Amino acid sequence: xxxxxxxxxxxxxxxxxxxxxxxxxxxxxxxxxxxxxxxxxxxxxxxxxxxxxxxxxxxxxxxxxxxxxxxxxxxxxxxxxxxxxxxxxxxxxxxxxxxxxxxxxxxxxxxxxxxxxxxxxxxxxxxxxxxxxxxxxxxxxxxxxxxxxxxxxxxxxxxxxxxxxxxxxxxxxxxxxxxxxxxxxxxxxxxxxxxxxxxxxxxxxxxxxxxxxxxxxxxxxxxxxxxxxxxxxxxxxxxxxxxxxxxxxxxxxxxxxxxxxxxxxxxxxxxxxxxxxxxxxxxxxxxxxxxxxxxxxxxxxxx
Ligand SMILES: C[S@@+](CC[C@H](N)C(=O)[O-])C[C@H]1O[C@@H](n2cnc3c(N)ncnc32)[C@H](O)[C@@H]1O
Numbered sequence: 001x002x003x004x005x006x007x008x009x010x011x012x013x014x015x016x017x018x019x020x021x022x023x024x025x026x027x028x029x030x031x032x033x034x035x036x037x038x039x040x041x042x043x044x045x046x047x048x049x050x051x052x053x054x055x056x057x058x059x060x061x062x063x064x065x066x067x068x069x070x071x072x073x074x075x076x077x078x079x080x081x082x083x084x085x086x087x088x089x090x091x092x093x094x095x096x097x098x099x100x101x102x103x104x105x106x107x108x109x110x111x112x113x114x115x116x117x118x119x120x121x122x123x124x125x126x127x128x129x130x131x132x133x134x135x136x137x138x139x140x141x142x143x144x145x146x147x148x149x150x151x152x153x154x155x156x157x158x159x160x161x162x163x164x165x166x167x168x169x170x171x172x173x174x175x176x177x178x179x180x181x182x183x184x185x186x187x188x189x190x191x192x193x194x195x196x197x198x199x200x201x202x203x204x205x206x207x208x209x210x211x212x213x214x215x216x217x218x219x220x221x222x223x224x225x226x227x228x229x230x231x232x233x234x235x236x237x238x239x240x241x242x243x244x245x246x247x248x249x250x251x252x253x254x255x256x257x258x259x260x261x262x263x264x265x266x267x268x269x270x271x272x273x274x275x276x277x278x279x280x281x282x283x284x285x286x287x288x289x290x291x292x293x294x295x296x297x298x299x300x301x302x303x
Contacts, residue, residue: 005176005215008252014245021129023101024108025071028132029091037242039172039210039275041084044077046277047170049300050208051078051121054167061121062167065205067186068174069125069145072136079120079141080112101135108139124162126150150182155189163189168206173241175211180223183207187227204228207280210239212273214256221280230286234277236296241273 014035019027051061066074077084090096090111096104122143127133130147137145144162148155155163169186171178190205207224211217221231244250253273257264267274279291295301 003179021131023131024104024135026091033088035242039241040073042239043074043172045300049298064121064123064168065163065166066125067171069127071132072141075123075141080115105138126159150185155185160189160193164193165195166190166205171209175209176215180219183220183223204282209278210275212275217278224280229280230283231278231280232291234291236292238274241275243271
């Protein structure tokens, strides 16, 4: 199945490859911040609400597996008393400008340690960007992390171990870079790899992914359905992801939306990529309460 995001990437999307794998995140926040990238802030609110819902019976929050985890941005926001704008302000601060990457990593480890939530979820991550994952581990942002490309290769043993028992799989800004093969391999890492090796302990995670609106998520939903997960799109709102960098991006996206019959009024037409939230859950859980009922009325999404 063709991936429209890959086509967009090749033809007209702003290219951030130069900032995805630096030794520290300053360049990433500078480049993405210049276009008002908001995806991790939406992730913070939605994933926190999901973790609260999943804990309703008490107990610790489930382990989170963040795909395309980059410098551990979603982990940072889930584990600390910080919002995305705090991270933009932090990485823009004058005091950090002169630090080497090593010095910054040490400074960040202390900065984040002092802002840690009292009972943070365990967050493990994977991304193709080796330096970014390494920074996130050394700054103490990820509990475990691996650098790999699941579109091209089978998961490493390290990822299979880190993924074991994960209850929530998350993605911001990554769908399109990752596609069906990654989701199949991630689900296999979790579900075919039960804690203690006992098939009865097999776990079915929830998968919460933001995808820009012109991307047809159905190939991924089909992969997840083969693993017993029902996918719903939140219908109560969409999520502004970032401003278009230029007219070429905008025109390409508007053409893709027109072809898909999606109305861009007030959203992409106003200059922003908008993302939908897709939530996939085991069929029995999904039939108990809809995604709209679970999240739509949540104050956390009322912004
Ligand atoms: C827009 S960034 C999103 C990062 C982070 N989730 C956030 O929202 O700030 C996209 C990320 O996808 C990663 N990526 C691209 N291709 C990938 C692949 N095949 N497998 C894993 N990660 C990939 C990049 O290295 C980059 O970190």
